[in-house]
Amino acid sequence: LRKNVEDFTGPRERSDLGFVTFDITADILNGKNGLQTFWNKNALIIFDWNVKQLFLYLSAEYSTKNNALNQVVLWDKIMLRGDNPRLSLKDMKSKYFFFDDGNGLKGNRNITLTLSWNVVPNAGILPLVTGSGHVSVPFPDTYETTKSY
């Protein structure tokens, strides 16, 4: 997971708004040959016979003075069974506004971006899985007034 912080503009309703652009390189392994890879103990089978789709989302987690824990989903994608399981997205902008509840983004050095996914089966349990590998993003101490998003 690689990312690139741009800038963040002034508050709307007195809340901090952050802008992040990021690259995602992920490899969610696929059991391509069905039976063959089933017996391969090294391959992690995510898309098995009972998986209808994966709901992937990139979330930013951080702490502020106001709130001990904040989580904001910046981007999501639905990956259906049969879609290419290797993601290589560059220069993505966040799909959703990254508003904080308050002014906690300014000068916040430790925003962790993680890729997670919800496995939706054909029938059965709905697990939430967090991908390995996460990135820390620091936000600058000043507000940016020009919009270069």
Add this chain to the structure above:
Amino acid sequence: LCWPRSGGIRGGGAMDLFGDLRRMNKRQLYYQVLNFAMIVSSALMIWKGLIVVTGSESPIVVVLSGSMEPAFHRGDLLFLTNFYDDPIRAGEIVVFKVEGRDIPIVHRVIKVHEKGNGNVKFLTKGDNNEVDDRGLYKEGQNWLEKKDVVGRARGFLPYVGMVTIIMNDYPKFKYALLAVMGAYVLLKRES
């Protein structure tokens, strides 16, 4: 005086025979009714037991709208838990009720702000919707709280809930189904 035994047909006149049959049917009828009542009570007990075990007031819900497609479609069944200690985290699928509305909504949590003391507020959005759920909340309400949550979706079965939707939309079907079930239970004889 001779007492007629159940199941026995004594010789000696048509009136006696009818008397026997009428008594036999009444007893069997009561027996069948009791059987039926036991089935209903057991079902209710299982439901209450599920409520206790899962901590949710409604542990099984039917998806009514297409706002979570393609994951869930109208008619799918969802199994919920609502343990008090389970934290609310981004990405989870929650079923919540908006104040003043009866019908619970199934959507995904996209924002969480939690204070040190455990106080949490969160925002939801349907996967298939363009915008978040603020338009669905009460007038002036911007966030949901733990008290609005009916449960978290932990498992799901497709299509099975269609029966309840059909029964809701076509009440005649519901009455017909109940009549058939009632007749079956009352008339079925144990061999």
